[in-house]
Amino acid sequence: MSTTQFLAEAITRTSSGEAVVFWFLGPVALAAALAMVLSKNTVHAALWLVLVMFCLAVFYVVQDAPFLGAVQVIVYAGAIMVLFLFVVMLVGVDYSESLTETLRGQRVTAILLAVGFGGLLLLPIARAVASTSAQGLGESGFNDNVGAIARVLFTQYVFAFEVVSALLIVAAVGAMVLGHRDRRDERLSQREQATRRFTDPEHQFSPLPGPGVYALHDAVDRPALLPDGSPARTSVPSEYADSIDQAYDEVLNERSRRTSIEGSAGPGSAGPDGPTSVERESTAGRDQR
Amino acid sequence: MNPANYLLLSAALFTIGTVGVLVRSNALVIFMSIELMLNAVNLTLVTFSRINGSLDGQIIAFFVMVVAAAEVVVGLAIIVTIFRTRSSASVDDTNLLKY
Numbered sequence: 493m494s495t496t497q498f499l500a501e502a503i504t505r506t507s508s509g510e511a512v513v514f515w516f517l518g519p520v521a522l523a524a525a526l527a528m529v530l531s532k533n534t535v536h537a538a539l540w541l542v543l544v545m546f547c548l549a550v551f552y553v554v555q556d557a558p559f560l561g562a563v564q565v566i567v568y569a570g571a572i573m574v575l576f577l578f579v580v581m582l583v584g585v586d587y588s589e590s591l592t593e594t595l596r597g598q599r600v601t602a603i604l605l606a607v608g609f610g611g612l613l614l615l616p617i618a619r620a621v622a623s624t625s626a627q628g629l630g631e632s633g634f635n636d637n638v639g640a641i642a643r644v645l646f647t648q649y650v651f652a653f654e655v656v657s658a659l660l661i662v663a664a665v666g667a668m669v670l671g672h673r674d675r676r677d678e679r680l681s682q683r684e685q686a687t688r689r690f691t692d693p694e695h696q697f698s699p700l701p702g703p704g705v706y707a708l709h710d711a712v713d714r715p716a717l718l719p720d721g722s723p724a725r726t727s728v729p730s731e732y733a734d735s736i737d738q739a740y741d742e743v744l745n746e747r748s749r750r751t752s753i754e755g756s757a758g759p760g761s762a763g764p765d766g767p768t769s770v771e772r773e774s775t776a777g778r779d780q781r
Numbered sequence: 782m783n784p785a786n787y788l789l790l791s792a793a794l795f796t797i798g799t800v801g802v803l804v805r806s807n808a809l810v811i812f813m814s815i816e817l818m819l820n821a822v823n824l825t826l827v828t829f830s831r832i833n834g835s836l837d838g839q840i841i842a843f844f845v846m847v848v849a850a851a852e853v854v855v856g857l858a859i860i861v862t863i864f865r866t867r868s869s870a871s872v873d874d875t876n877l878l879k880y
Contacts, residue, residue: 508782510782511782514782514786514787514790518786518790521790521794522790522793522794522797525794525797525798525817526797528797528810528813528814528817529797529798529800529801529804529805529810529814534807534809534810537809537810537813538813541813541816541817544794544817544820545820548820548823548824551787551824551827552824552827555784555787555827555828555830555831556830556831557827557830557831557839557842559839560823560827560839560842560843560846563843563846564823564846567846567850568816568820568846568849571850572816572849572850572853575853575854575857576809576812576813576853576857579809579857579860579861580809582861583809583860583861583864583870594806594873598803599804602800602804603800603803603804605803606796606799606800606803609796609799610792610793610796613792613795613796614789614792614793614796617785617788617789617792618785618789621783621785621788621832622783623783625784626784626831626832627831627832627833627834628831628834629830629831629834629835629836630834632836640836641836641839641840641843644836644840645840645843649840649844652844656844656847656848659847659848659851660847660850660851662851663850663851663852663854663855664854666854666855666858667854667855667857667858670855670858670859670861670862671858671861671862673865
């Protein structure tokens with residue numbers, strides 16, 4: 493007996509292995525679905541939904557539908573969720589879902605109704621199918637699942653299959669029509685773009701200055717100093733814009749400290765003629781270290 | 782294990798999807814909740830296919846997946862179009878047809 497045959501045997505009846513899979517992944521799927529509904533961040537919601545879909549794919553494989561399991565992973569968890577994430581990134585991740593309700597008491601009512609709906613759905617199912625046993629799909633369940641589906645799909649359901657292909661084309665064209673946007677203004681030519689680079693006062697055509705050049709430190713958040721001693725605001729990333737003024741204060745402090753050292757140390761410690769210019773240079777050098 | 786447990790699980794997932802559609806106001810999350818409901822129904826179809834020993838359920842689940850893919854493409858395009866004109870993905874802001 494080959495491995496696949498053995499697997500097929502094990503799968504047509506509810507084995508204890510399947511029970512383990514169900515009782516492990518079922519709560520995971522439920523928790524992930526709840527987390528999807530409750531998460532504030534849209535990207536997190538999408539990722540939780542991916543987890544639910546993976547769990548469902550495992551359930552499909554366990555339940556004699558390995559082809560659907562593979563399609564679930566490829567189409568749902570792969571294609572559709574990537575599309576979702578694209579749109580989330582396009583629209584922008586905003587955390588600011590408004591907490592004010594448009595309809596008063598809508599959330600409470602919705603949750604109450606949903607609990608009732610869930611009860612109506614769950615209890616009759618639990619009663620009606622309390623002692624069901626699975627008939628199983630036998631050979632077409634695992635060993636020849638793709639072949640069996642193909643046989644049914646291309647004979648009995650061939651018309652539906654063709655209609656679905658038409659639907660897919662219509663959907664693709666519709667998405668393109670909806671996503672298309674007409675240009676309102678004329679597209680700039682290369683010459684006009686090049687002219688604008690130099691006439692636009694906002695635009696800087698030289699490279700940005702590096703951080704920390706001529707400053708006291710060469711850390712990334714320390715701005716470069718211009719020849720007149722003021723900080724060059726474009727030399728640090730905009731994230732560190734707060735530290736520019738602080739760094740400028742440091743520069744001013746350092747400058748006043750140096751002048752005061754030079755002023756006080758000058759006449760006292762040096763000779764009667766005061767420090768020579770060479771001595772003054774060396775003092776400044778020591779201060780810098 | 783009773784295979785009907787899958788039916789109960791999918792009913793619970795469907796209910797959670799309903800809550801998401803009713804409670805959230807972000808159009809994208811509502812859309813994801815609808816996907817969750819479709820997936821729950823797919824699980825039901827696969828389970829019944831196995832209980833009854835017939836492949837039809839799997840075929841229908843396959844068609845549901847295809848239709849869901851088409852639906853997602855068009856729906857997301859609509860959401861992007863709405864976002865372009867209203868610059869918001871919240872369903873509360875799309876109320877121009879109300880008056």
